[in-house]
Amino acid sequence: MKTIQAATYPVHFHAKSYLELSNLIAKKNYSTIFILVDENTIEHCYPKFIPNLSTNKRIEVIEIESGEINKNIETCIGVWNAITELGGDRKSILITLGGGVITDLGGFVASCFKRGIDFVNIPTTLLSMVDASVGGKTGVDLGVLKNQIGLFANPEMVLVDTTYLETVEEREIKSGTAEIIKYGITYDVKLFNEIRSNKNLKISDLIYRSIEIKNEVVLQDPKEKGLRKILNFGHTLGHAIESFYLESEDKENLTHGEAIAIGMVCECYMSSKLLDFPAKKVAEVKEVVVSIYTKTNLLKEDFTAIMDLLKHDKKNVNGQVNFVLLKDFEDFKLDCKVSDELIIESMAFYNS
Incomplete structure (x- = not known):
């Protein structure tokens, strides 16, 4: 599938996406690669993702609990603390590997840490592929009120691999x-x-057209x-x-x-x-x-x-x-x- 060019970042598909991510990491010479996951994606998606990542940089995995109920500022504080304790700096990159909660929250965390570090979205659910990971919106809920705290911030790239859909219900x-x-x-x-x-x-055609539409808008x-x-x-x-x-x-x-x-x-x-x-x-x-x-x-x-x-x-x-x-x-x-x-x-x- 042909790459879709958003305002400041590309949306890559399937095998090409991993090559482009590895090239990005080499080009920007990141100090540390942080990968944000939940208990589902660490079990089902991380083992599929990590063999496709070609790098000798230090990799640290940060796991949060899944679900909209955990999409809040308290979870962000936990992630910020983890990045800090693991030696994160302004040359670090955060890769979000998961659904809409992971991409929304992860983008917000990255955009605020030390006034902003690079991040890459790898959506693993249909919802995050066609919506949450594209468009530059990041944020968290305030209590049960949806997306009350957040900002616009674009990732370095988005990687769409529809084989991750095999891992979801x-x-x-x-x-x-x-x-x-x-x-x-x-x-x-x-x-x-x-x-x-x-x-x-x-499904791949529906996803591609949906991303095209959102990007056009x-x-x-x-x-x-x-x-x-x-x-x-x-x-x-x-x-x-x-x-x-x-x-x-x-x-x-x-x-x-x-x-x-x-x-x-x-x-x-x-x-x-x-x-x-x-x-x-x-x-x-x-x-x-x-x-x-x-x-x-x-x-x-x-x-x-x-x-x-x-x-x-x-x-x-x-x-x-x-x-x-x-x-x-x-x-x-x-x-x-x-x-x-x-x-x-x-x-x-x-x-x-």
């Missing part, structure tokens, strides 16, 4: 699929139609002043739902993609009421979501708590929740104001 593949659906609905309906028809799906709007906001479709309400399930002791956590899928259905419904998005297409999106994801019953008594979390969304301005809504597939409107009543009505629609 089907639920994680489905989680990443939600982001591909988002790209299809907002930017390239061919992607949505391919998933909807479920015929001759080539980010190149035009790196700091999310306009066009890049379309990448938030489904995420405004979806993040609130994800946070609610994360903080609920009596409910099983939702994956990011499961929550975003619900958010997309709800935001399509809002679009139909405010922008005349065709009801037939709302039904198509809901049909696809329900066919892929186990239906989550959003309890009516939980709506108020979800609404409270929605008001903390990082994209809000002056306390106003802003949505990306659709007039049609590939035809969107930014910064839409939606009443609380319609938001609640949309969740009831998802339940119906």
